[in-house]
Amino acid sequence: MSSRVEDIRRGPRHVAIIMDGNGRWATMRGRPRLFGHHAGAKRVREIVEACPDLGVEYLTIFGFSTENWKRTQIEVAGLMSLFRRYIQKEARALRAHDVRVRFIGDRPGLDPKLQALMDELEELTAQCHGTNLTIALNYGGRDEVARATRRLAEDVAAGRLCPGDVDVETLPKYLDTRVLPDPDLVIRTSGEARISNFLLWQSAYAEYEFIDTLWPDFSEEVFARLIASYAGRDRRYGGVRA
Template sequence: MTSDRQRPAHVAIIMDGNGRWAQLRGRPRLFGHHQGAKRVKEIVRACPGLGVDYLTVFAFSTENWKRTQTEVAGLMRLFKSYIRREARSLHEENVRVRFIGDRVKLEPALVDLMDGLELMTAGNTGTNLTIALNYGGRDEVTRAARRLAHDVAQGKLDPRKISDETLPRYLDTHVLPDPDLVIRTSGEARISNFLLWQSAYAEYEFIDTLWPDFSAAVFADVLSRFGMRERRFGSVKA
């Protein structure tokens, strides 16, 4: 475990490789997504022992609607079954759950489950789990800018006083600290429109492990490497 000074309090993960993991085993892509959902539970449970207070996972992007209708429909069923199945245990384990992303395009039954889980866990004080669902960084900033512009038009906000601390108050993540570390699994080295504003000074780890193989031990290993990094936030070492 890393020291308090070096530990990442907030880790964000792009959970990539579910479909490839399944195809390598001759199974349909949705089988990999089901295995990946099980892995989330293990990683959430590992967070307290590893000193991670906030965990944000990228479950479905605004671009994922381009996938086949079969895969998208299967993912939506998976999200609903995951919430129904895990809600009680997440609550009993003191996990605070939040969802970020645009809910307008999601079916009402799923949104109701999301709202219910957030309400159920609102008073919990353990790991903060944030699930990005129908989320895109550009979409989030666009929606935030729209709300900010509305407040300016309504006279609630003086445009002369807008700074780089103003926009974050309109983001989906306004109640969360910025991520210290962003992990992407499966060997891809891109950020895929994930937490664009929030990750300006995050450290990145791109690893070859496919998400269904991303165990608590792999997680701990990645965090240990984070502990060896020197974060300067634009300054120089004294």
């Protein structure tokens, strides 16, 4: 068996990416930050299309966090416009490549027109069976756990759930990602070494890669190298090999 085939077989089923560095990439070129975000959006297509050949069934990308509202009004408005344009432009291509799209995050906090486009894209790709692409918009790990806990508490109060039955298997059923497997590998680009409130519960046993590459420069070759690196790791989940 070739080393590439072996890497795919042992590689991560679910990869999550914190796509960082768009603004710095643009600034280094004397361009406005939104120029970098547009370049980063184009990079998403290449990485999504690379997933099948690399054995990645699930890809989750961090598009906009609950903390990103603190950015300038111009940048936030530009990002929201970019999300709308991305969905409208990429919808048919995503379905053509058999990509199923889901969104996670606090959806009611987004513009109603953007919410409608998100709903339409999820419906359009609902019957796709290739790569599962999850886009986190207005997402924060703590916010997600708080919303999940609120729904769980409502079920306990209504008598639909007994307090004694609540365990570590219960809460995930209330998370935004309840239909997804936990990520095996989390990648953060741009040289920052923090997780930024991303998939806090789900990534308890994920492997992490913090790389210097800025997101607009993140290529299929870099992605494949990280997949191969993961394949060489010894995953014990707290245990010890006999």
